[in-house]
Amino acid sequence: MNELTICTNRRSELVDITAAVREELSKLGRADGVLTVFCPHTTAGLVINEHADPDVARDIERRLDEIVPWDHPKDRHGEGNTAAHLKSALVGTSVSVIVENGRLQLGTWQGIFFCEFDGPRTRNVWLAMA
Numbered sequence: 001m002n003e004l005t006i007c008t009n010r011r012s013e014l015v016d017i018t019a020a021v022r023e024e025l026s027k028l029g030r031a032d033g034v035l036t037v038f039c040p041h042t043t044a045g046l047v048i049n050e051h052a053d054p055d056v057a058r059d060i061e062r063r064l065d066e067i068v069p070w071d072h073p074k075d076r077h078g079e080g081n082t083a084a085h086l087k088s089a090l091v092g093t094s095v096s097v098i099v100e101n102g103r104l105q106l107g108t109w110q111g112i113f114f115c116e117f118d119g120p121r122t123r124n125v126w127l128a129m130a
Contacts, residue, residue: 017113037095037112038093038094
Protein backbone atom coordinates (compact mmCIF):
# COMPACT_ATOMS: atom_id res chain seq x y z
CA MET A 1 0.00 0.00 0.00
CA ASN A 2 1.15 3.53 -0.79
CA GLU A 3 -0.02 6.79 0.71
CA LEU A 4 -0.54 10.33 -0.59
CA THR A 5 -0.68 13.37 1.66
CA ILE A 6 -3.01 16.14 0.55
CA CYS A 7 -3.17 19.63 2.04
CA THR A 8 -6.41 21.49 1.43
CA ASN A 9 -7.02 25.22 1.64
CA ARG A 10 -10.79 25.66 2.01
CA ARG A 11 -13.71 24.12 3.88
CA SER A 12 -14.99 22.54 0.64
CA GLU A 13 -12.55 21.88 -2.15
CA LEU A 14 -12.03 19.37 -4.96
CA VAL A 15 -8.33 18.72 -5.51
CA ASP A 16 -7.22 17.03 -8.74
CA ILE A 17 -4.89 14.26 -7.57
CA THR A 18 -4.60 12.42 -10.90
CA ALA A 19 -0.93 13.27 -11.47
CA ALA A 20 0.00 12.31 -7.89
CA VAL A 21 -1.88 9.00 -8.24
CA ARG A 22 -0.02 8.27 -11.50
CA GLU A 23 3.29 8.95 -9.76
CA GLU A 24 2.44 6.63 -6.86
CA LEU A 25 1.20 3.98 -9.29
CA SER A 26 4.66 3.81 -10.84
CA LYS A 27 6.06 2.94 -7.39
CA LEU A 28 3.66 0.02 -6.87
CA GLY A 29 5.47 -2.06 -9.48
CA ARG A 30 2.45 -3.77 -11.09
CA ALA A 31 1.67 -3.37 -14.77
CA ASP A 32 -1.90 -4.68 -14.80
CA GLY A 33 -4.73 -4.85 -12.29
CA VAL A 34 -7.17 -2.63 -10.48
CA LEU A 35 -5.99 0.31 -8.42
CA THR A 36 -8.09 1.21 -5.43
CA VAL A 37 -7.75 4.76 -4.13
CA PHE A 38 -9.23 5.00 -0.63
CA CYS A 39 -9.91 7.96 1.66
CA PRO A 40 -9.80 6.99 5.38
CA HIS A 41 -11.68 10.09 6.51
CA THR A 42 -15.39 10.52 7.33
CA THR A 43 -15.58 14.14 6.18
CA ALA A 44 -13.84 13.78 2.82
CA GLY A 45 -14.17 11.61 -0.24
CA LEU A 46 -13.04 10.72 -3.73
CA VAL A 47 -14.67 11.04 -7.12
CA ILE A 48 -13.79 10.55 -10.77
CA ASN A 49 -15.02 13.38 -12.95
CA GLU A 50 -13.98 15.83 -15.65
CA HIS A 51 -10.64 17.49 -15.03
CA ALA A 52 -10.13 19.32 -18.33
CA ASP A 53 -12.30 22.26 -17.28
CA PRO A 54 -11.71 23.51 -13.70
CA ASP A 55 -15.20 25.02 -13.68
CA VAL A 56 -16.64 21.51 -13.35
CA ALA A 57 -14.96 20.98 -9.95
CA ARG A 58 -16.07 24.42 -8.80
CA ASP A 59 -19.62 23.71 -9.96
CA ILE A 60 -19.65 20.40 -8.07
CA GLU A 61 -18.45 22.18 -4.91
CA ARG A 62 -21.11 24.88 -5.28
CA ARG A 63 -23.97 22.49 -6.02
CA LEU A 64 -23.07 20.19 -3.12
CA ASP A 65 -23.10 23.26 -0.87
CA GLU A 66 -26.59 24.08 -2.17
CA ILE A 67 -27.85 20.52 -1.66
CA VAL A 68 -26.21 20.09 1.76
CA PRO A 69 -25.88 23.49 3.46
CA TRP A 70 -23.31 23.82 6.22
CA ASP A 71 -25.71 25.17 8.85
CA HIS A 72 -28.97 23.27 9.05
CA PRO A 73 -31.19 23.89 12.09
CA LYS A 74 -32.02 20.20 12.53
CA ASP A 75 -28.42 18.91 12.55
CA ARG A 76 -27.55 17.35 15.90
CA HIS A 77 -23.91 16.25 15.53
CA GLY A 78 -21.95 17.92 18.33
CA GLU A 79 -18.92 18.85 16.21
CA GLY A 80 -21.10 20.93 13.89
CA ASN A 81 -19.86 19.31 10.69
CA THR A 82 -22.84 17.16 9.74
CA ALA A 83 -22.78 18.60 6.22
CA ALA A 84 -19.24 17.28 5.72
CA HIS A 85 -20.29 13.79 6.80
CA LEU A 86 -23.31 13.86 4.46
CA LYS A 87 -21.23 15.01 1.48
CA SER A 88 -18.70 12.25 2.14
CA ALA A 89 -21.53 9.71 2.20
CA LEU A 90 -22.90 11.09 -1.08
CA VAL A 91 -19.65 11.02 -3.08
CA GLY A 92 -18.08 7.97 -1.44
CA THR A 93 -14.65 7.29 -0.03
CA SER A 94 -13.02 5.21 -2.76
CA VAL A 95 -12.59 4.86 -6.49
CA SER A 96 -11.28 1.93 -8.52
CA VAL A 97 -9.41 2.34 -11.79
CA ILE A 98 -8.27 -0.35 -14.21
CA VAL A 99 -4.51 -0.31 -14.78
CA GLU A 100 -3.07 -1.68 -18.01
CA ASN A 101 0.62 -1.65 -18.90
CA GLY A 102 1.24 0.51 -15.82
CA ARG A 103 -1.20 3.23 -16.93
CA LEU A 104 -4.48 4.38 -15.45
CA GLN A 105 -7.31 3.59 -17.84
CA LEU A 106 -9.27 6.80 -17.41
CA GLY A 107 -11.51 8.33 -20.04
CA THR A 108 -10.26 11.26 -22.10
CA TRP A 109 -11.68 13.90 -19.76
CA GLN A 110 -11.56 11.98 -16.49
CA GLY A 111 -9.45 12.77 -13.46
CA ILE A 112 -9.38 11.64 -9.84
CA PHE A 113 -10.40 14.25 -7.29
CA PHE A 114 -9.94 14.34 -3.54
CA CYS A 115 -13.05 15.99 -2.09
CA GLU A 116 -12.48 18.02 1.06
CA PHE A 117 -15.63 18.84 3.00
CA ASP A 118 -14.28 19.92 6.40
CA GLY A 119 -11.07 21.79 5.71
CA PRO A 120 -8.64 23.17 5.51
CA ARG A 121 -6.73 20.09 6.66
CA THR A 122 -3.91 17.72 5.89
CA ARG A 123 -5.35 14.40 4.72
CA ASN A 124 -4.17 11.00 3.58
CA VAL A 125 -5.25 8.81 0.68
CA TRP A 126 -4.25 5.17 0.41
CA LEU A 127 -3.51 3.33 -2.83
CA ALA A 128 -3.38 -0.43 -3.36
CA MET A 129 -3.30 -2.69 -6.44
CA ALA A 130 -5.20 -5.93 -6.83
